[in-house]
Amino acid sequence: MPMIAVLALDGLPGHHLTTPGLVFDTAARAHPGVDYDVRLCAVGGSDAVRLGAPAPAAVLPYGLADAAEADVLLLPAHGEDGARPEPALLDAIGAAAARGARIGACGTGVLTLAATGLLDGRRATTAWRHTGELARRYPRVEVDPGGTLVADGPFRTSGGVFGGLDVCLRLLAEDHGERIAGRTCRELLSPLTVHAERVAEVIDRTLADSSGLDATLEWLERSLHLPLAPADIAAHAGVSVSSLNRRFLARTGLSAPRYLLRLRLQRARELLEGTDEPVEAIAVRTGFASPAALRPHFARLTGTTPRAYRTRHRAGAPGGKPLAARSATT
Structure with a gap:
């Protein structure tokens, strides 16, 4: 015992x-x-x-x-x-x-x-x-x-x-x-006179880490090259898509698709800064079908294109707006 x-x-x-x-x-x-x-x-x-x-x-x-x-x-x-x-x-x-x-x-x-x-x-x-x-x-x-x-x-x-x-x-x-753990949480919270959906949100928040989300977050970082849909991420975490998004919001402040997009763009920035890989290869490695698919997301978050970002970074000029400043829009 x-x-x-x-x-x-x-x-x-x-x-x-x-x-x-x-x-x-x-x-x-x-x-x-x-x-x-x-x-x-x-x-x-x-x-x-x-x-x-x-x-x-x-x-x-x-x-x-x-x-x-x-x-x-x-x-x-x-x-x-x-x-x-x-x-x-x-x-x-x-x-x-x-x-x-x-x-x-x-x-x-x-x-x-x-x-x-x-x-x-x-x-x-x-x-x-x-x-x-x-x-x-x-x-x-x-x-x-x-x-x-x-x-x-x-x-x-x-x-x-x-x-x-x-x-x-x-x-x-x-x-x-x-x-x-989930059943125990529900038994403890069930007497509360709150709307059923609010109870579900509370349970998701308290169980966010114990639900396997840590493993899913690590898996996402290793799987950026894959064409992942919300259902794929939910299946890995072992929950429904709606529950997945509640838990991602509780843990990261973003829905699962938006969190994944932020990871993809962050990795693209790192590759542009630290490697000589062509933009075409970087787009594929970070889960975008082509540079054309990467470009509008990258521009919205940094204020520039991937190629221009790389040029500015290597010239020592500011590389646009940092991701953290506008991550809520991803």
Whole structure:
């Protein structure tokens, strides 16, 4: 039975303390074979943890020492005093990473994880109001400002608006598959009095990373030369086209076809800058049938033609408008 240790620091919101147990208990009750030992561990040297309003405090059954053999560490949000975490906590997180444990963090818990140095050179995210602080205090962390779940190696980070729900669902999907994670998410959200389509959007956002989208994004980068239709991308991800586009919007801000077009144009720019390949060959390598098919898209995003772009780049002049400035129009 995997053991999950929730490391509770003073000032954490009450729902951040209870969400992990709620998610994994809901999954275990509905699906035979799913079983977790969730331990709530007080970190501050006593068994009591001060909570955010309205509950003043909670007495927890475990301490930091009880997390020494955890398969998963979860670092929920906590108070925002800006102090460096206690060495004992940083050592415990480092030891967990060294033995191969997965580590999830949300909100200000990501700042605690970053203080260990384990996120250096990795992508991570946190609540939007803390992304600037994360980037400032830990400049070696590649901060994703989106707030939606980021998985990098053994680390799972998120903004934490639902108390780490997305992190817990991601862990559940990794252990038992997307189907069980999706059903658990639906069971948790079904009592909400919202329109059914809105529920679907919320589920897609929380499951965007645990749905295999990472593998699909990597596959797209390797497959730019292929004539890919939305149905092809959806088939690779194992979802419907409408669900695919919702998940791409949640992850990238673009629909799947527009994201693919942006990749194609970015690769074309790189080849124009770094190789002597003819424009005809570059068009084929990036999924355009001919230079004529490439030209209008390239001009709309850079303000020039592929050949003129290459000439300007090699002459040292500005190569038109950068893709990032107009990517929303792709």
